[in-house]
Amino acid sequence: MSKESRKKSSNPATYGQSAGNRAAAAAKKAVKKTAEPATPKAAKKTTTKAAKTVTAKAATSKTVTKAKPAKPAASAAAATGLAEGAKAPAFKLPRDGGGTVSLADYAGKKLVLFFYPKANTPGCTKEAIDFTRLSKDFAAAGTAVLGVSADSVKAQDNFRDKHDLAVPLISDETHEMLEAYGAWGEKSLYGRKFLGIIRSTVLIGADGRVAKIWRNVKVDGHADAVLAAAKAL
Structure with a gap:
């Protein structure tokens, strides 16, 4: 590198402009990433997780429904059918x-x-x-x-x-x-x-x-x- 080139690179104005461009590019990339919709794979993973949660809740609800109080014992007359x-x-x-x-x-x-x-x-x-x-x-x-x-x-x-x-x-x-x-x-x-x-x-x-x-x-x-x-x- 020539002496003149090194001088231009060390110029504060030029360096600041280069750093600013890099920052702007990084910010633009971040905004773009945020705005992009989730990939099919990510969406599928989220849906599967939600489905598992719903299934778990349904199973819990089903278990609670089955837990019924015991029926009282039948009387002797009812057991024999005599009435x-x-x-x-x-x-x-x-x-x-x-x-x-x-x-x-x-x-x-x-x-x-x-x-x-x-x-x-x-x-x-x-x-x-x-x-x-x-x-x-x-x-x-x-x-x-x-x-x-x-x-x-x-x-x-x-x-x-x-x-x-x-x-x-x-x-x-x-x-x-x-x-x-x-x-x-x-x-x-x-x-x-x-x-x-x-x-x-x-x-x-x-x-x-x-x-x-x-x-x-x-x-x-x-x-x-x-x-x-x-x-x-």
Whole structure:
């Protein structure tokens, strides 16, 4: 490079102009880059990311929708399908004193079935005595009465003799009839849950259909209430 050329390059005015041109060019390039639309590849990446976000939200929403509260347990009557108006389930079981008793024995007649937890216990004894006390009134109303429990025939004999009971007592040790009539299910005593007989009474009409059901019976006055229902049927 000649001495004159070096002199021109070192000229402050010329150098400033060159630097300014470079700055202007850089600014113009930046503006152009900002103004340019995103490339197809970049746009695709952004769209995919957005789609994943939406999918994630939808999955969360779906999970929340599925989390439904548990349904309450069905009652014994609902579990067996037994309801007022339904055809009474058939049965044939041994009774106190020997022999058997079946639903067919009472065809064309009204029938009361009272299910009690255990022979010779206080509540069951009072209930059986109350039905015995009203046995003639039930007969006058054209209604037969049967007591049912899971006790053995021998236990039923003892129960009858000890309290001079006048109603037949059926023994259902297999629980088949108890379950069919919704009288066998979960019970609770002092916080302990177990399976057993639910004190219940079923009134069957002369047409063989269930006319009325009483569940979780309170013994006091119950036999009188059943008699009133039988008379009205």
